[in-house]
Amino acid sequence: MRLKCCLFVGFLNFFCFFLEATASSLSQDYALLPKIFYLNDTEECPDDKFYCKVDIRLKPKDEENPPKVWELITKDSMYRRDHVFRGFCIGEKSIEQKLEEELHEYNLTGNIIESYCERKKTFYAEMELVDLIIISFFMAHLGFIIYSTIRTNHSKNDGLSKSDDNKYLKMFSLTNTWREINNPNRNEHFDNLLSFQGMRTFGMVLVTSIHSILVSMMVLFVRNPEYFEEVPHSLWKPIFHGSFGLAVQIFFIMSAWLLSVQLHGIVKKNGEFTLKDLLLFWLNRYLRLIPSLLVILILHTSDALASTFTHPYYYSSVMAEMKRCRSIGWKNLFFIQNLNVWKDGGVCAPVTWYAAADFQLYILLSGIFYVSRKLKIPMKYFFGLIAFLAAFIQIFNMFTINFEGLVRFNPRFLPAEKFMASAEMSFSYLPTYGSAITYIIGFLFGSIYWHNRNKPIFDTMMKKLTFYAAFIGLPLLASYLTEYRPNRVVEAVLNPLVRPLFGLGIAVGLLGMATGSGGYIKKFFESAPMVFLGNFTYSTYLFHFTLVFGRRVFRAGNIEVDDLVCYGNTLIDVPLSFMIGIVFYMILEHPLIRLQKIFIPQISNRRKKEESKVE
Structure with missing residues (x-):
C-alpha cells in the first residue's frame, strides 16, 4: 500500500513538474514576440492631442520569406498573436509611424483593422x-x-x-x-426546496467570478498574457475555465423546475389549467422581470454611463453600447434581444440575454402544458420534438456555418466588444434553442419532485453514490468536454449535449437535497447565509457586470496578472455585486413585486371559492 502511495505521489510530482516546465518554456517563447497589448498612460497625453484606440493585424514584411517569430505568432494558443491592440497618444508621430518603429525589429508590418481617435478632452461626455x-x-x-x-x-x-x-x-x-x-411565507415547497436558495447564491457567485476573470482576460491591457496561455497546462484551471459557458445552466434548471411545480400546483388547486390561467401566468411573469431590466436598459442608453467610464480606450466601447441600445433596445422590452444577434452586431445590455432565453422557454413550456392538457397529448411527445429540433439546429449550424460551436471563453474572441456578435455566441450560446434541452430537463425533474416530494429517492447506498457521482461528476465532465475538441464531427455531437449534461448533474443534486439526501452538501446549500443571499440573485445578476466592468476599467492601464490579482479580484467583485443586488432588490424589485400582487390579477383558488359559496 505504501509503495502504491509513493508511486502515485511521485507520478503526480513529475506531472506537475512537467506542466510547470512546459509553461515556463511557453513564457520564454512568447517573450520574444510583439506585445499583444500596449496602452499609453493617459496622464501623459495633453488634452488637445488625439488619443487613438487601434486594432492591428500583423503580417510579415516579406510573406514569402517570413521571419522566425512568425511561426510562434501563428502557433495555436489562447490568444491570436497576430492580432494586437494599442492605445496611442498621437502627437508629432502618426499611428503608422509608431507601428513602423515598434515592429521594425521583428521584420513585421501591421494593418490597421479598426481605429477610433478623438481629442482627449472630448472623451468626457456631458449629461443631457x-x-x-x-x-x-x-x-x-x-x-x-x-x-x-x-x-x-x-x-x-x-x-x-x-x-x-x-x-x-x-x-x-x-x-x-x-x-x-x-420572515418569508414558509410552506411545504419552500422548506423542501430550501437548497434552491443556496444554489441560486452559488450560481451567482460562480457567474460573477467568471465575469471578473473574463474582464481581466479579455478587456484589460495585460502585460503578461502568458499567464492565460498557461491555463491549459494547469491541473484544475482548464476545468474551471471550461465551466465559463455552462454556469448559467444552473438558473435554467431551477427556473424550469419551479415552473413545473407551479403548474402542477395550479392543477391540484383548481382541477384544471385554463386559457385565462395561462394568460395571467404570462402577464405576471413579464411584469415580474421587466422593472429591473428596464432600469438596466435606461442605464445603457444614457450618457450617464459614458460619463462614468471616461478612460479614452474604453470610451468607444461604451459609446458603441449606447448606440446599440438606442437602436435595438426595444427588443429588451419584449425579451427577444437574443434573436438575430449576428445581424444586430451584439446585444443591448449583454447579460440580459439570459432573461430573454428564460422568458421565451417559460412561455413555451407553460403553453405546451396547457395544450397538452387541452388536447390530451402527453407532454413527452412535445419535449421529444423540441429536444430533437434544438439538437438538429445546433448540429446543422455547425456544418453550415464556420464557427467552433462550443463556446470557449478565451481571448481568441478579441476585441471584447465584438465577442457577443461572434458566430459562436450568435448561433450557439445565446439562442433559445441552445438551452432548450436543459430547460426540459429542469421541467421533468420538477415533475419528478412533485410526484415524489414526500419520498426518499436516494435511500440506498448505491443510489447515494449515484447522487454524488451525478451531482459532482457530471458538471465536471461537461466542463472538461467543453475544452475537448478532437475534430469537427465530435464537436458537432458535443455541442447540443454538453450543456444538458451539466444541467442534469445540477438537477440530480437538487432532487436529492429536496428529498432529504446530501448530508453536508445539503447543509451547505441550506445554510442561513446561502439562503439569505438567494433572495437577491436576479437584481445581482442584472447589475453585477456593469459594476465588475466599471470597477476594473475606471483606472485602466497596463496590468501584471497573477493568481492573486486574477482570482483575488473575485473576492472583491462578488460581495460588491451582492451589495448592489441587495440595494436594488430592496428599493425596486421587492416593492414592485408587492404592488404587482395587489393590482395585477392572480390565478385564484377557484375550488376553495366554490366550497365557500356552498357553505
Whole structure:
C-alpha cells in the first residue's frame, strides 16, 4: 500500500513538474514576440492631442520569406498573436509611424483593422436633459423610500402600523422589506426546496467570478498574457475555465423546475389549467422581470454611463453600447434581444440575454402544458420534438456555418466588444434553442419532485453514490468536454449535449437535497447565509457586470496578472455585486413585486371559492 502511495505521489510530482516546465518554456517563447497589448498612460497625453484606440493585424514584411517569430505568432494558443491592440497618444508621430518603429525589429508590418481617435478632452461626455430627468426621478424614488421607512417606523411607534393608510408606504419601507425577507411565507415547497436558495447564491457567485476573470482576460491591457496561455497546462484551471459557458445552466434548471411545480400546483388547486390561467401566468411573469431590466436598459442608453467610464480606450466601447441600445433596445422590452444577434452586431445590455432565453422557454413550456392538457397529448411527445429540433439546429449550424460551436471563453474572441456578435455566441450560446434541452430537463425533474416530494429517492447506498457521482461528476465532465475538441464531427455531437449534461448533474443534486439526501452538501446549500443571499440573485445578476466592468476599467492601464490579482479580484467583485443586488432588490424589485400582487390579477383558488359559496 505504501509503495502504491509513493508511486502515485511521485507520478503526480513529475506531472506537475512537467506542466510547470512546459509553461515556463511557453513564457520564454512568447517573450520574444510583439506585445499583444500596449496602452499609453493617459496622464501623459495633453488634452488637445488625439488619443487613438487601434486594432492591428500583423503580417510579415516579406510573406514569402517570413521571419522566425512568425511561426510562434501563428502557433495555436489562447490568444491570436497576430492580432494586437494599442492605445496611442498621437502627437508629432502618426499611428503608422509608431507601428513602423515598434515592429521594425521583428521584420513585421501591421494593418490597421479598426481605429477610433478623438481629442482627449472630448472623451468626457456631458449629461443631457433626459439624463438629468432620469437622475431626478431616481432621486425622487429614493426620497420616497426614505420617507416611507421613516413614516412606517413612526406609525409603528404610535401603534398605527396596521392602518390601511400605511399599506402602500409599508411596501416601500426598507425596514418592512427587511422584515419580510427574513420572515418569508414558509410552506411545504419552500422548506423542501430550501437548497434552491443556496444554489441560486452559488450560481451567482460562480457567474460573477467568471465575469471578473473574463474582464481581466479579455478587456484589460495585460502585460503578461502568458499567464492565460498557461491555463491549459494547469491541473484544475482548464476545468474551471471550461465551466465559463455552462454556469448559467444552473438558473435554467431551477427556473424550469419551479415552473413545473407551479403548474402542477395550479392543477391540484383548481382541477384544471385554463386559457385565462395561462394568460395571467404570462402577464405576471413579464411584469415580474421587466422593472429591473428596464432600469438596466435606461442605464445603457444614457450618457450617464459614458460619463462614468471616461478612460479614452474604453470610451468607444461604451459609446458603441449606447448606440446599440438606442437602436435595438426595444427588443429588451419584449425579451427577444437574443434573436438575430449576428445581424444586430451584439446585444443591448449583454447579460440580459439570459432573461430573454428564460422568458421565451417559460412561455413555451407553460403553453405546451396547457395544450397538452387541452388536447390530451402527453407532454413527452412535445419535449421529444423540441429536444430533437434544438439538437438538429445546433448540429446543422455547425456544418453550415464556420464557427467552433462550443463556446470557449478565451481571448481568441478579441476585441471584447465584438465577442457577443461572434458566430459562436450568435448561433450557439445565446439562442433559445441552445438551452432548450436543459430547460426540459429542469421541467421533468420538477415533475419528478412533485410526484415524489414526500419520498426518499436516494435511500440506498448505491443510489447515494449515484447522487454524488451525478451531482459532482457530471458538471465536471461537461466542463472538461467543453475544452475537448478532437475534430469537427465530435464537436458537432458535443455541442447540443454538453450543456444538458451539466444541467442534469445540477438537477440530480437538487432532487436529492429536496428529498432529504446530501448530508453536508445539503447543509451547505441550506445554510442561513446561502439562503439569505438567494433572495437577491436576479437584481445581482442584472447589475453585477456593469459594476465588475466599471470597477476594473475606471483606472485602466497596463496590468501584471497573477493568481492573486486574477482570482483575488473575485473576492472583491462578488460581495460588491451582492451589495448592489441587495440595494436594488430592496428599493425596486421587492416593492414592485408587492404592488404587482395587489393590482395585477392572480390565478385564484377557484375550488376553495366554490366550497365557500356552498357553505
